[in-house]
Amino acid sequence: MTNEELQNAARESKEKAQRAIFDQYFSYVYTIIFSKLRSCASREDIEECVGDVFSDIYIYYEENKAGNGDISGFVGTVARRKAINVFNRITRRSVPAVSVDSEEAADIEAPDNTVETVERRELRSTLLSCIERLGEPDSTIIMQKYFFDRSSKEIGELVSMTPENVRVRSGRALDKLRKQLEKLGIKE
Amino acid sequence: MNDKELGLDVFEMADDEEIKRIAADCPASPEEKERMFKLSQKIYNERTNESNEAHADEVSGVEQYKKPIWHKIVSAAAALALVAGLGTGGYFLARNKGADNHFASGEDSQVQEAAESNYPFGEIDRVRMISPAIAPAAIEFEPGQVSELTSWLDKLSWEEPENAEMPDGEYIMLYIYNNGDPYMLSVSLMDNSIRYYKSSNDEPKVYSGSEVISRFLNTIELEPDIYLYDIADISEDDTVSAVWKYVHMGSKDGFSVPDLYYKKADLAKQELRELGFEYKVVKIESTEVQPDYVVKTEPKAGTELRKGNTVTLYVSMGSEGENVTVDDYIGKMAEDASVMAGYKNFKVYTYEIPSNEPQGTVVEQYPKAGAKAVSGENLTLFTSKGGFTAGEITYKFVVPHDTGFVNGSSTVEFVFEGNGNTSNEMIGILDPGTAIICNLKGEGSGIKAIAYISELNTNKRAELGHYIFDFDNGTYTIEEEDIEGAFEAIK
Numbered sequence: 001m002t003n004e005e006l007q008n009a010a011r012e013s014k015e016k017a018q019r020a021i022f023d024q025y026f027s028y029v030y031t032i033i034f035s036k037l038r039s040c041a042s043r044e045d046i047e048e049c050v051g052d053v054f055s056d057i058y059i060y061y062e063e064n065k066a067g068n069g070d071i072s073g074f075v076g077t078v079a080r081r082k083a084i085n086v087f088n089r090i091t092r093r094s095v096p097a098v099s100v101d102s103e104e105a106a107d108i109e110a111p112d113n114t115v116e117t118v119e120r121r122e123l124r125s126t127l128l129s130c131i132e133r134l135g136e137p138d139s140t141i142i143m144q145k146y147f148f149d150r151s152s153k154e155i156g157e158l159v160s161m162t163p164e165n166v167r168v169r170s171g172r173a174l175d176k177l178r179k180q181l182e183k184l185g186i187k188e
Numbered sequence: 189m190n191d192k193e194l195g196l197d198v199f200e201m202a203d204d205e206e207i208k209r210i211a212a213d214c215p216a217s218p219e220e221k222e223r224m225f226k227l228s229q230k231i232y233n234e235r236t237n238e239s240n241e242a243h244a245d246e247v248s249g250v251e252q253y254k255k256p257i258w259h260k261i262v263s264a265a266a267a268l269a270l271v272a273g274l275g276t277g278g279y280f281l282a283r284n285k286g287a288d289n290h291f292a293s294g295e296d297s298q299v300q301e302a303a304e305s306n307y308p309f310g311e312i313d314r315v316r317m318i319s320p321a322i323a324p325a326a327i328e329f330e331p332g333q334v335s336e337l338t339s340w341l342d343k344l345s346w347e348e349p350e351n352a353e354m355p356d357g358e359y360i361m362l363y364i365y366n367n368g369d370p371y372m373l374s375v376s377l378m379d380n381s382i383r384y385y386k387s388s389n390d391e392p393k394v395y396s397g398s399e400v401i402s403r404f405l406n407t408i409e410l411e412p413d414i415y416l417y418d419i420a421d422i423s424e425d426d427t428v429s430a431v432w433k434y435v436h437m438g439s440k441d442g443f444s445v446p447d448l449y450y451k452k453a454d455l456a457k458q459e460l461r462e463l464g465f466e467y468k469v470v471k472i473e474s475t476e477v478q479p480d481y482v483v484k485t486e487p488k489a490g491t492e493l494r495k496g497n498t499v500t501l502y503v504s505m506g507s508e509g510e511n512v513t514v515d516d517y518i519g520k521m522a523e524d525a526s527v528m529a530g531y532k533n534f535k536v537y538t539y540e541i542p543s544n545e546p547q548g549t550v551v552e553q554y555p556k557a558g559a560k561a562v563s564g565e566n567l568t569l570f571t572s573k574g575g576f577t578a579g580e581i582t583y584k585f586v587v588p589h590d591t592g593f594v595n596g597s598s599t600v601e602f603v604f605e606g607n608g609n610t611s612n613e614m615i616g617i618l619d620p621g622t623a624i625i626c627n628l629k630g631e632g633s634g635i636k637a638i639a640y641i642s643e644l645n646t647n648k649r650a651e652l653g654h655y656i657f658d659f660d661n662g663t664y665t666i667e668e669e670d671i672e673g674a675f676e677a678i679k
Contacts, residue, residue, distance in 0.1 A: 015229075018225075018228070018229065018232070022225050026221055026224070027211035027212070027216075028207065028208060030211070030224075031210050031211040035199055035202055035210070036200065038200065039200065047220070047224050050228070051224050051228040051231050052228075053228075054225075055228050055229075055231035055232035055235055058228070058232045059232065059235060059236065076204055076207075120198055123198055124201070124202055124206055125206070127196070127198065127199075128206055132209070143210065146196045147196045147210070158217060160614065161614040162612075162613070162614055165614050165615070168625070168627070172539075
């Protein structure tokens with residue numbers, strides 16, 4: 001969605017424009033925040049963070065800082081920053097200060113471990129493709145169950161199936177996925 | 189298995205492209221979404237109030253009015269609307285002038301004075317005309333011409349003459365779309381009478397009509413470059429609706445068939461579905477196109493079709509798409525059977541089901557032994573899980589052919605004889621060769637039941653078969669079954 005399209009939505013009311021922004025970017029923002037916070041934050045924290053991000057986006061947008069054209073890059077940046085802030089707040093990770101002159105300094109690795117970064121990216125991309133290849137609704141079930149940590153009942157509501165069938169399908173999809181990954185030499 | 193084992197936590201570091209792919213899987217329910225939207229508004233309101241108040245404290249003496257951006261947007265929109273308004277006004281002026289050119293003004297007045305309209309036909313939204321000068325081609329009216337025709341028809345006073353004979357001579361056919369409920373008006377150029385057809389096989393209703401209509405129709409320019417050919421196939425039973433099968437470029441519900449040559453069949457299906465077309469798949473041999481890719485479509489790329497029309501995909505099965513006979517794999521171990529089936533180039537899918545046979549033994553197969561199949565097809569093997577639990581039955585069948593249905597919209601329903609109990613199972617994608625497995629619970633033996641399949645997309649329901657369930661032994665016998673027929677019926 002471009003800024004221009006948004007302005008058309010805003011023609012009628014502020015609420016309409018806000019809803020348009022929200023509907024357009026909800027999945028994107030939610031996924032960013034969830035992926036950053038899933039290991040440390042509760043569902044409530046995550047939902048609050050999503051609300052926070054959108055309120056920020058409305059305000060920035062209102063002040064026309066979002067510029068013209070596609071605003072998805074802007075939305076993504078806001079979401080990432082907020083998520084990192086919340087992550088740091090929750091885990092209260094203090095950055096250890098080490099003197100450059102101290103002996104430990106030599107042991108500290110550069111933050112960019114290129115080989116590992118590339119490998120991980122490769123892994124992510126393969127994994128994602130394998131999951132997508134499962135097709136619907138299996139890919140959704142797998143992602144919801146193992147990434148978004150949802151119960152079979154909740155997933156059932158999303159994909160309109162009974163929880164029992166979600167369980168059966170997810171088991172089968174997992175087998176299928178595991179076989180694919182084995183074939184690619186990713187899993188033992 | 190937990191997520192650590194599956195390793196999905198690597199997505200915590202996903203980059204933007206991957207995030208978008210993950211986000212495609214609708215991560216939250218509508219209620220959650222609504223809750224977060226409300227929350228975002230609440231936080232927004234709190235913040236904007238705060239900042240306004242803060243502002244008021246700081247500023248003294250000077251009244252500063254900060255016009256919110258929403259205002260700018262609204263004024264810009266208003267300005268746009270104004271320009272658009274000017275545009276339409278101009279258009280109407282031009283059109284009226286045009287109308288005056290066509291008709292001598294005096295003659296029209298009597299028609300216009302006709303007390304009130306008793307206009308008998310349906311709505312006129314789109315019109316296609318076949319006139320003797322251009323038959324069998326047709327032309328589609330421009331929106332201006334449609335509204336002009338409508339206003340002329342509306343002004344007429346409609347009478348049904350008592351002795352209406354079909355005059356000789358030429359006719360102009362006006363096919364009217366009427367929101368998908370088409371009808372046809374045939375205007376006689378001899379006596380100006382108008383015949384209304386709901387279907388070309390019906391007896392028409394005759395109206396006396398008026399010279400103005402014929403005259404108006406004669407003013408329509410017949411430029412060869414706007415001709416629509418091949419639209420009214422004479423062999424069609426009912427030309428009234430057949431005319432609308434092919435859609436003129438630029439119409440809102442018409443799309444041309446995309447070029448799917450050398451596209452993977454699955455992607456091609458997806459693309460057709462998104463355009464609102466139905467599809468069916470025909471497998472053909474091809475030396476040029478590799479298996480599972482589209483060789484050609486019928487109608488061919490570029491043809492304009494309406495939503496809901498069917499496109500046939502000719503999908504390659506390779507050059508050596510030979511017919512083979514399916515072996516008997518029952519009783520063999522799953523691994524051996526898979527290897528053997530692999531020699532015959534089958535794609536093997538195995539499903540575990542409860543059974544008394546030793547674990548891993550093939551207990552059932554589809555297609556059955558002895559059946560003719562094409563190499564490269566799916567072969568489904570049901571293998572034993574090793575043992576069963578009393579009171580549970582695994583009902584199963586294999587989706588026989590491509591249904592074209594989207595996921596999650598089919599159910600299998602069991603109606604048990606005697607106690608009238610029913611059991612519903614939602615089933616997912618109906619891919620051909622996929623085994624559908626329903627786990628049923630119950631007790632006793634010799635229980636008769638009928639299984640139905642229903643499809644929400646078509647709202648149709650059909651009988652899969654009659655069965656006798658033996659819950660004590662975890663088995664069932666088939667009294668009669670027609671899976672193919674059932675799938676045909678719910679299409």
